Amino acid sequence: MPPSLNLGRRMNPYTLPADQVAADPPTQIHPNWRLLLRETRTRIWMWYIGLIVLFIGLLTPVTYRIVSEQVNQRLREEVVEEVAEFRQELATAQIRNTEQLRRFMLDYLQTEPIEEDQYFIAILQQQFLQASPVELPEAMQPGSELMEIWQTLQQPTHGEQSVRDPAVIRVIYYAEPIEIAGVLQGTFLSAYIAADEHREVRATMRTVILVKLTILLIASLIAWLVCGRVLRPLRTMARTARSISESDLSRRLQVEGNDELAEVAKTFNEMMDRLQGAFTGQQQFINDVSHELRTPITIIEGHLELMGDDPVEQQETLALVADELDRMKRFVNDLLLLAKADQPDFLRPEVVELGTFLDELHSKAKVLAVCECSLAIEPEIATQQVYLDRQRITQAVLNLVNNAVQHTPIDGRITLGATIAEAKLRLWVRDTGTGIALADQQRIFQRFIRLSGPQRSEGAGLGLAIVQAIVQACNGHVELDSQVGRGSTFTLVLPLLTCGQRNQSPQSS
Numbered sequence: 275m276p277p278s279l280n281l282g283r284r285m286n287p288y289t290l291p292a293d294q295v296a297a298d299p300p301t302q303i304h305p306n307w308r309l310l311l312r313e314t315r316t317r318i319w320m321w322y323i324g325l326i327v328l329f330i331g332l333l334t335p336v337t338y339r340i341v342s343e344q345v346n347q348r349l350r351e352e353v354v355e356e357v358a359e360f361r362q363e364l365a366t367a368q369i370r371n372t373e374q375l376r377r378f379m380l381d382y383l384q385t386e387p388i389e390e391d392q393y394f395i396a397i398l399q400q401q402f403l404q405a406s407p408v409e410l411p412e413a414m415q416p417g418s419e420l421m422e423i424w425q426t427l428q429q430p431t432h433g434e435q436s437v438r439d440p441a442v443i444r445v446i447y448y449a450e451p452i453e454i455a456g457v458l459q460g461t462f463l464s465a466y467i468a469a470d471e472h473r474e475v476r477a478t479m480r481t482v483i484l485v486k487l488t489i490l491l492i493a494s495l496i497a498w499l500v501c502g503r504v505l506r507p508l509r510t511m512a513r514t515a516r517s518i519s520e521s522d523l524s525r526r527l528q529v530e531g532n533d534e535l536a537e538v539a540k541t542f543n544e545m546m547d548r549l550q551g552a553f554t555g556q557q558q559f560i561n562d563v564s565h566e567l568r569t570p571i572t573i574i575e576g577h578l579e580l581m582g583d584d585p586v587e588q589q590e591t592l593a594l595v596a597d598e599l600d601r602m603k604r605f606v607n608d609l610l611l612l613a614k615a616d617q618p619d620f621l622r623p624e625v626v627e628l629g630t631f632l633d634e635l636h637s638k639a640k641v642l643a644v645c646e647c648s649l650a651i652e653p654e655i656a657t658q659q660v661y662l663d664r665q666r667i668t669q670a671v672l673n674l675v676n677n678a679v680q681h682t683p684i685d686g687r688i689t690l691g692a693t694i695a696e697a698k699l700r701l702w703v704r705d706t707g708t709g710i711a712l713a714d715q716q717r718i719f720q721r722f723i724r725l726s727g728p729q730r731s732e733g734a735g736l737g738l739a740i741v742q743a744i745v746q747a748c749n750g751h752v753e754l755d756s757q758v759g760r761g762s763t764f765t766l767v768l769p770l771l772t773c774g775q776r777n778q779s780p781q782s783s
Contacts (some may be wrong), residue, residue: 315501349466353448356464395463400425413437444468507535523550570598628658639675663769670744673737674703681708702765709758716719
């Protein structure tokens, strides 16, 4: 029975396989708040809400500070404008003495309109004269610390004063000293208290915060729904992964769009294609191995069961059994070689004189061939020294020769050759056999693939697979040029490593 393929499936913590629902307690089927917190959707949503709350928390005091400063700046400009108007009125009045100044200031305070929280204050000869409106806040009344400062001013002054009175909070003022004949006679002040303005700012900020929280709530609900929609392909992927079993690897995800999730879905489908191909190949490999081993075992069992007491018959049976065991041994050795092809110690390269090496290959190939076998090399190649694994390359070339023998008639011809071009060593085996159809030219390098030929094949269809494994371990490749009825040419294309490059292993170059 073929071994099962373990796909390493991870179960969603909220959903159990159908064969476990009845066995596990019901409490494990439904999510709780701890499992909910582990969801990617929840974490993304919490990060989103956290960032919005952080921005709102930072933006609110900054906004309050900016708006408050704008209010204060507007009040500063207004007190300056009021004092400028007073200065113009004073210049047209042509005041000549203190009494005229007193009457002018009193008339101005009575006739000049004022805004809410605005105050005009007249000081004559460093003494409080009158204010408009008459009732001043406690922090600005005669005898207060602020009034004593105003009474001693000698030059135009723009100032602000914070007070503890919650009805005032801050006083913004501009003072204009008045001189007659070069002598300081009085001071006119325009002042604003900022309490009501700042209360309006705070009320506005409370409204803004309430609106922001409402928007945050609505945005949170929308973000939760959007996160669920964005992550829906991942949930679909999880359901698809859970539906995959050892007997059904055909499920795939639907790829929509060109974003990252579409790329993930595409990658998942490609991974499943590879897994399905590997699983199918694994099953086919096991079936092929079972078939190849079953045949000699059946032959051995049958002959042993029928073996009689005749010594001659016994010797014939033992010879047949030994032959079948040798075939099984070769088969197992070939499988081990293919398994070791990816190991670091698979290749053992050495310095090889190419001409001598090719002569050795030719001598060994003539023993295998039942037809004429020749060697064709360029003269300058004979003296070339290269760095390669003599035994592995010999094994690959002789496998090609053996393959050529099986598909070449007795009156045919097999030729070995070598060329060097573009830093590549090309070893080729050419035959005049039956040739290989185009549809079979890629398939023949797979394991257990055997094509019919003039000669009876004793192998298991691993020869060309071994050739390709050896050449790929050398960082090379195999080229095939074949026409049906005219023969085939197999070429091993290997990177040319000279003696000066001997420290560079083919597997690491």
